[in-house]
Amino acid sequence: MSETQTSGTGPARPLPAAEAGFDAVGLARELLRSVRSGALATLDPDGTPFASLVTIATDSDGTPLMLLSRLSAHTRNLLADPRGSLLFSAGGKGDPLAHPRLTVVGRAVPSQDPRARARFLARHPKAKLYADFPDFGFFALEPGAGHLNGGFAKAATLTRAELLLDLAGAEAVVAGEAGAVAHMNADHADALALYAGDAGDGPWRLTGLDPEGMDLIAGERTARVTYPEPVSDMGALRKSLVAMATAARAGGG
Structure with missing residues (x-):
């Protein structure tokens, strides 16, 4: 089964995860949980895309967590317009484009959940040095969708439900x-x-x-x-x- 589909003579589009022909959900969730830093894309006030590097952890269900300074341009952008995306890239030897990566799009909102703080600092112990500075705060990127590139000829789109764990009953x-x-x-x-x-x-x-x-x-x-x-x-x-x-x-x- 091909991992892309075409519409008429238009360009190939990624298949939904359930039709992708490989374990797109498993690979996406592994990237979410294992990548500790990635590119955060936000929108400047004039609509210009702005990308920066941030450290990342995840909540229990897989929701991406960030510790951001309100002095940073990306934080000011999110407080004005919470739309954003995170790029999770596994990296490795050789061609960077041969390795899997995941883009998660959603809305970044401030979080004061003690569990979010605990999980982030466990993942990034050095952040304890500045986590309590008055300008820093935790943010959660509430996923709307995901776009996975698993390497050559492997691509899929994912829904919020496919990216995150359902914690009901657990x-x-x-x-x-x-x-x-x-x-x-x-x-x-x-x-x-x-x-x-x-x-x-x-x-x-x-x-x-x-x-x-x-x-x-x-x-x-x-x-x-x-x-x-x-x-x-x-x-x-x-x-x-x-x-x-x-x-x-x-x-x-």
Whole structure:
């Protein structure tokens, strides 16, 4: 199946994710969770597009989070017109255009949610140095749609529902996240290395978990690890983590 469609003699257009012929939703969600910085596009007062570099984390459902200074042009633009987009690019060796990237368009709104703050600072610990400066504040980019380029001949469009996790029924996992993260980092560093597939090089640290998977960092490296099946409560999460560690040890990593 082709990953693009044509309309008459017009240019090829990306297919919806459900018709793309590859796991567009899985790849898009991995980029959302694993890329820590990207290009933020906003609109200047005269309508001119303005792009800048920002650091990114995600909320439990995958909503992109940013810590922005109100002294910056992009923040002033968003406060005047919340429309914006974020480019998530995995990067890598060779041709930059051969690697997957995701553009998420939506509306950026200020957030004072304690969970947003905690998840962002876990992902970017150095930001604790300036997070409480009076001109800084957290913003959430509420996605409207996504455009995924998965590499050569792989493109798809995604809806908000395909980009984000539905947390209904998994509230216990969201509520128990902080305790589980602290416990894993304090007592199970060896398991975290196994989950990341990198037992001999680390140390890996868990920055967040959700009903679909967990996010890890080691220095500048990141890893997004999904469970064999989504979980809806802490008991299922514990069983999944134990089974994953056991399988990794049995497989040699």
